[in-house]
Amino acid sequence: MEFIDELRDAVGPALRVEPAEIDRVRTDRSGWTTPEVPLAVVRARSTEDVQAVLRLASAAGVPVVPRGAGTGLAGGAVGSAGSVVLDVSGMDRVLEVDEQDETAVVQPGVITDDLAAVLAPRGLWWPPDPASRAISTVGGNIATNAGGLLCAKYGVTRESVLGLQVVLADGALVRLGRRTVKGVTGYDLTALLIGSEGTLGVVVEATLKLRRTSADPVVTIGATFPDVRAAAAAAAAITASGLRCAALEILDAASCAAIDALVAAGEGPAGDLPTLAGRGAFLLVQTDGGASEREAASVLALIADVGGEGSVAQDPVTAAGLVALRRAAHPAYARLGEVLIEDVCVPRTALPAMFDAIDAISLRHGLPIPTVAHAGDGNLHPNIVIPASVPHAPGEIPDVVWAAGEELFRTAIALGGTLTGEHGVGVLKRRWIAEELGDDVMALSTRVKAAFDPLGILNPGKVF
Amino acid sequence: MEFIDELRDAVGPALRVEPAEIDRVRTDRSGWTTPEVPLAVVRARSTEDVQAVLRLASAAGVPVVPRGAGTGLAGGAVGSAGSVVLDVSGMDRVLEVDEQDETAVVQPGVITDDLAAVLAPRGLWWPPDPASRAISTVGGNIATNAGGLLCAKYGVTRESVLGLQVVLADGALVRLGRRTVKGVTGYDLTALLIGSEGTLGVVVEATLKLRRTSADPVVTIGATFPDVRAAAAAAAAITASGLRCAALEILDAASCAAIDALVAAGEGPAGDLPTLAGRGAFLLVQTDGGASEREAASVLALIADVGGEGSVAQDPVTAAGLVALRRAAHPAYARLGEVLIEDVCVPRTALPAMFDAIDAISLRHGLPIPTVAHAGDGNLHPNIVIPASVPHAPGEIPDVVWAAGEELFRTAIALGGTLTGEHGVGVLKRRWIAEELGDDVMALSTRVKAAFDPLGILNPGKVF
Known part of the structure; x- marks a missing residue:
């Protein structure tokens, strides 16, 4: 039987192949659209759906691209050629809130703001606070180790996740981490999964560490x-x-x-x-x-x-x-033209130097680059505006923008920083990752990837 | 040339084979002494020493046991049969303190309290606060992801380490993480190394995230x-x-x-x-x-x-x-007899149930088990006292103590907890790790270990 028929047998109407659905998953909030065409979309409704997709994809050697709300800014969840895009945005239930232990168990598709709405009446909140919180999912926050406005004080997503249920590339379901706020039994595979952009496994459930709402005035x-x-x-x-x-x-x-x-x-x-x-x-x-x-x-x-x-x-x-x-x-930036939202992070003391460099790069390339910074942690978002005077096809990023971006990334790395503070590498920053990590860490990372996904079917072409 | 001669050629007087030195590394602060006999100790003075040992050990297939001050409580740094114990306690310099960026760069052998003494006059401090801080090292804190009294508020060691320089099993030196407080380029291998108890690599330098001392009264x-x-x-x-x-x-x-x-x-x-x-x-x-x-x-x-x-x-x-x-x-416990310090962690709401269980286990086995708990994070240290009436050879743990320990661990796991909150698995808890993690995570962890250490020379027989 053909792979696609097996898939339909396994997940039924969750399988979608109509062109509009295929097109939907070829882009994200970066504005970039891949020229590649995925094979199908599965709108997973359950852990069993996710396991079925990965089992069949492993057997057939078909790539799988995990995806949540599609609000990423680096192309990390964009469907690649011939892939099955595994959309978990419909797995959006809050399964449990434990007020005493200050934990919640959620599915990956819960919108971050929707979780907040469930928690607020109970006097609880979950710290990750990406600017996209009204439209992004907890699973996406986990996939990119999202930060946001509050993380200098309250930590990034990693600090607010205790455990994960993950489906591995072969369809096996594993439980990583724990429900306690502390624990060192075995390797910290939970932390390893957080920020791995769908290349190591598919998160189907997360145990979150909450905080109690303060009665003190903000x-x-x-x-x-x-x-x-x-x-x-x-x-x-x-x-x-x-x-x-x-x-x-x-x-x-x-x-x-x-x-x-x-x-x-x-x-x-x-x-x-x-x-x-x-x-x-x-x-x-x-x-x-x-x-x-x-x-x-x-x-x-x-x-x-x-x-x-x-x-x-x-x-x-x-x-x-x-x-x-x-x-x-x-x-406000969107009124100026199409915008590529960048995301470098430097040691806090290098913030003034980075702002100066952004000005110089803006002038040199004739591109407006309005910038906002999470100053508490040295994380800047230079927003490269593509003026109407620079012609480009919809969904394409012009060369001059890449040239400016490259200078931004290299300056950040030269200042002791990193090319992404909280958005991830995805496809769009992949060409610079080796400059930051070096060949030995690249090789080590590839071996870690193979330990999880020996056939390389999970989100290939992303990050590494 | 024999391995030991090659080693002497490479590290000179850092190589130690005298019986007193060999015996020194056969035990730690657990009180347990291994019956096994390591081959040699290298008191490394530099990253080059560490690289030389691992290069030669890889070539010869000789096991290497990384060790700091030897204050562990689970046998994690105890020399195994025929191994080279790589003692990095002499690599004890604070290389850099950046007051503006609130970071320090240190070697692994720095005693935690000594670091505090360097930082205090600059109005800075490093949060990890294990009870052993006067005698344990930063490298040991990293190897076990140490917690302590302050971690419910200020986080465990993982939250206070930004980057690591690590020598891999083959002698390659890699730089993981970064100097910025945030960053998601590639996998979080820094977090993976933290708490890995010397089984994935040898930390030779750490970039620490500091906090500024508060002027407010405690x-x-x-x-x-x-x-x-x-x-x-x-x-x-x-x-x-x-x-x-x-x-x-x-x-x-x-x-x-x-x-x-x-x-x-x-x-x-x-x-x-x-x-x-x-x-x-x-x-x-x-x-x-x-x-x-x-x-x-x-x-x-x-x-x-x-x-x-x-x-x-x-x-x-x-x-x-x-x-x-x-x-x-x-x-105070030490006055009662020999003590095995245990370290379970449960969801906070399970603390009363765990205290009850400890009482029952104490009664059932006729062993005093005075207990102290970090109540903010559900981490209990039941201290099993070995009365003089229970005969045992020095350095041996009697069966009745293991029986009581096993009941403690299984109770903690049944309550949704973990068998070690902050001390690590080492040798002493290895027989229970699979009960907590399950077969699939054990297999996955073994593959991750192989990605770092394909020959299995790094601290074999520990953790997994």
Whole structure:
């Protein structure tokens, strides 16, 4: 029997081969569309579906591309030629919330914000906070080890996952990790799976480590600066003072201008918000926990020390508005043209040098690169705007953008940083990975991959 | 040329074969001594020494046992038959401290407390806090993913290591991880190495993530309870209230009695300390950060709610004395006989059930098992005392102790827990690991091991 018929026998109507469905999985939120054409999509409804797909694919040597909501920014879940795209976004149940042990057991397709909505009434929350949280899934957060706005204080996804159920390439179901907050029996295969972008196994269930919601007020501060170096200096001074802010976000001058245009178009948030037009930078700070108000006062003093103008939001609408200004960055960039969202991370002290390099690269290539940074952990998102003047087919990334991207990546690595802080390597950064890791680690990683997936059917052509 | 001669040519006087040195590495702090006899010890002075040993051992198929200060509690660094014990305790330099980026680069042999002494004047500290910190090394902390008193709030070793330089089994030197606090380029091999107990590679350098010392006061509370269930209920209530205490340590009645005897013998700490004689349990709590005093008041109220008697240390001597009471547990147990320190971890809500089970196991086997627990993360150390009435050769663990240990491990696993929270599997817990992990994960782990060490020369017979 043909592979595709076996697959239909096994998963029935979960198998989809219509062109619209095939096209849907050829792209993600990077804007890039692969020229390759996958064979089929399986919209898995259960662990058994996932096991069946992998068992058959292993037997037939057919590649399998695990996929959640498709909100990735590096092409990591884009269907490759002749592959079965294993879409687990329909496995979206919260199976268990344990309020006493502060754990939840979820399927991979749960949208991160939907999980938050389930947890909030119970006084619990899950720290990973990617900007995409309204549309991305817990499984996707795990696949990329997502970070976000809160991770300098509350850790990345790895720190909030205790255990995983994973289907291996041969269809075997294994349980990694545990339900306890601590444990060292055997290798930390849970951590190894987190951030592995679907190349080692398919997560079908995750045991998450939650936190209890604090009753203390969150204090929100907005500040503007004459230039981005001053904002970076303020962020550095805040960190150096020992304060751990919940959020510490820098937007550069180009971002301020873009958001100001959005506001001027009547699409901005409400509240008593600073004018961003003509500002060199905007800094969003949030303090939380038992000393949040005292910490906010220290933050304001440090902002003033370096010439910034900051103030504490005096009402909930303004506080929400300040956060919304930061979150408006991506819609604001989208008004400028097509955008490739980049994601380098450098040691915190190298933030000013990286901002300078971004300016220089922007000028050299004639491309606007408005940038936002999670300043608490040195993670910058330079957003390369593709102006209408640069012709390119839909879904294609022009050479000039790749040239600018390459300079960004190489500068980050030269500054002691990495080419991806939280989005992953996928397809789009694969050509630079060896420059960061070196040949020996590449070879070692390939052997680790083979230990999980000896036939190489899981997401081939991604990451390595 | 014979292997041993090649080794001498390569490392010179670092090679040691005298019987006293061989005997030194046949045991660790578990009290157990292997009947096996290693071939030689190399006291490595440099990365080059480590590479030379592994290159020659790979060529000759000779096993290599990495070892630091030898303070392990599971036999993980004990020399096996015919092996070269690679002692890196002499590689003990702090190579770099970056105050701005809050990172340190160290060799593996640095004693954890010595690192603290280097960092403290710079206003920095490294969170891992194993009870052995005065005698154990950073490399050993990494090899076991050490936890300690502070990890419920500040994380285990994994959360405080950014990157590693590792010599692989074939002598190749690889650099894993990075200097940034975030990054997802490639697999998280740093996390995989952490806790791998010398079976995947030899750590020769680590880039550590530091924290800045807080200027806020640490508040220390001591409390006594009629029984250990009440203490566990207090700890549960504290956690459920959302408080994150720096330390939350329970000592059971047997521990109280043992420490009281130590105090009565004039070996106890100073300060205005509670009497532990006849108490059902002692709870040590520390709050820190900007709201430490307010949090301490909440803790006291929660303690009183469940019938505990608690008070805040009013002076630094008393505060230090309360912590010293907790840290006196092991010297106190040692007065009762030889002790096997165990290390199970259960979901926090299972703490009372685990305490009950320990009591029952103690009664059934006629062995005192005083227990201390890191209550914030469900990690218990039941300490099996071997009474003088149970004859056994020095360095041997009697069968009755293994029988009691086995019941402890199986109970912990049945409660949803793990057989080791922070000490590792080593040799001593190897016979139970498959019960926790299952056959498929055992097989997968063996394949991962082979990806790093295809000849199986690194610490064979340990963990798996």
